[in-house]
Amino acid sequence: MHIGIGSFQRAHQAWYLHRLLQENTREKWIVAAGGIRKDTASLLDALSKQDGQYILETVTPKGERDYEKITSIQKILPYDDKMQGLVEQGIRPETKIIAFTVTEGGYYLDTNHQLDKSSRDIQSELKGEICTIYGALKAILKERIRKGGQPVTLLSCDNLRHNGERFRNGFIEFLKLSREDQLLEWVRKNTFSPNTMVDRITPRPSADLPERVYRATHFRDAAPVMAESFIQWVIEDHFIDGRPELEKVGVEMVKSVDPWEEAKIRILNSSHSCVAWAGTLAGLSFIHEDVANAEIRKMAWNYVTEDVIPCLTPSPLDLARYRDVVLDRFSNPYIKDTNQRVAADSFSKIPGFITPTLTECYDRGKTPDATAVLPALFFVFLENYVKDLIPYQYQDGIMDQQAVHEMFKAGDPVAEYAGDKMLFGKLAGKPEFVKLLHNKINYLRDWQKKVNN
Structure with missing residues (x-):
């Protein structure tokens, strides 16, 4: 059943x-x-x-x-x-x-x-x-x-x-x-x-x-x-x-699904969200359009290459090949997979798909520059959402709409976002993490203005 x-x-x-x-x-x-x-x-x-x-x-x-x-x-x-x-x-x-x-x-x-x-x-x-x-x-x-x-x-x-x-x-x-x-x-x-x-x-x-x-x-x-x-x-x-x-x-x-599961969630699912958020901000509608944009594809490629593969190595899978297969699958123009579908329920995807890589990078003594782009993209996505600039109805089963609007009324919305333990666990509120998100969010705001002009 x-x-x-x-x-x-x-x-x-x-x-x-x-x-x-x-x-x-x-x-x-x-x-x-x-x-x-x-x-x-x-x-x-x-x-x-x-x-x-x-x-x-x-x-x-x-x-x-x-x-x-x-x-x-x-x-x-x-x-x-x-x-x-x-x-x-x-x-x-x-x-x-x-x-x-x-x-x-x-x-x-x-x-x-x-x-x-x-x-x-x-x-x-x-x-x-x-x-x-x-x-x-x-x-x-x-x-x-x-x-x-x-x-x-x-x-x-x-x-x-x-x-x-x-x-x-x-x-x-x-x-x-x-x-x-x-x-x-x-x-x-x-x-x-x-x-x-x-x-x-x-x-x-x-x-x-x-x-x-x-x-x-x-x-x-x-x-x-x-x-x-x-x-x-x-x-x-x-x-x-x-x-x-x-x-x-x-x-x-x-016997154990762990290696396949980690590769799929961190490489495919996280990258899928990455390109959907970025594509939406760039005024695109479909996943294949997103990865055809060299800058957006590079965001996903850098995230996997610089942070995920080192975190998951050693692995029984060829992680670099898996990355390339995933990006090729995203580029399929006949699927017409929408940014709206992939971006849905992002509040549950941040802690499940992305925060583990952020945490493990810090634990290894590495600043997760490439991974931090992903939660920064979602923040700018939300910023557009509260201004009613998302070109589709964003659906999220666990989003508290009032809390999101209140966050953007705070003196430092980025600090409020980076301090959310539901999203970022033990990283929430840590000064180095807050500063990193500030930097990435400022970069992405400028990037969005550039690609839409």
Whole structure:
């Protein structure tokens, strides 16, 4: 069962399961999919009318397009605010894995990777509502225990460092706050939460995608998906009650996902945010336009080369080659991935993707000049946001809009920003870090004026 049936899940996990179904293996693993957000209802309805099937369009950097009907989602769980569809599927003995894609902010963790108890959503759930992955799983697993309580793997499929461990810590803390002692003990003994690394650039479907799909396949698809041709999934082989033979279709089953995870989060995800912020400030709309700008591409290249690679060395991966592959993937003009999509939820990306490199550089006795450009870009992005100069609606699930506006009313907004422990952890407020951000922000303000004149 998968919770969070967005474009990424349908271009990634569902694709692997579809390919596995084509292999005619002994065990037939299928996907039952639903969501915990009300805005998924229309998508679920559209997929239900198509028996869960849809077309995946993939495109290479050379513009070579491929179309494939994905058939692994064979059960659609309609949305309701009590999550009855998820509960009914989650208690079934054939449901051996409950996977989820809820984005980084959907785990409600602070910079110490602990559950953010002050979150309005978490507080609402402690009063009995269901609006996060924690509340949904609490409802599912309580009923699963009542029906016999077979073990189940809880599988995170998000760009969260140590996603299995950190989800599990958040869930356990949530159950403690909920005073669910029996469920807490059961979860500890009867669930595993392996760490994973997921990767495939999957933009929001463009308006012309359905017609393009129809011309290529003659299938009128109300819910097509498009993605880049590149795909990768690395999973720690730690499942409690069986798993699909995913290695048969290219999934890397490993003892520890750490090297792949660190490379992907620090090189791909952080660079993605870097170019999206910079491109937005330069008046650009798409990621491929951003990396075509020599100065923006250099910001990302310098960040990885000067700071990330030294931090991650030694590594089983060729990090310089990985950097170059990532930048080439970003340059794919056919994906048309928007700065709006990539820039979303940046408040959860700074502490998860970027602060670790800042911290490790200082710990190594090196000033993180190249990395500091990234949080400086986000500051200037926010500065433009409060002036209503961002050319799209910025979406951020954990942003406190009032606090952001108040920050820019302070005597020294940069010092306020650099002093935020939620963003920068132990670096927050340190004079050398505040000074570094002041310098980078002043440089980027001048750069923005230059590129827009």
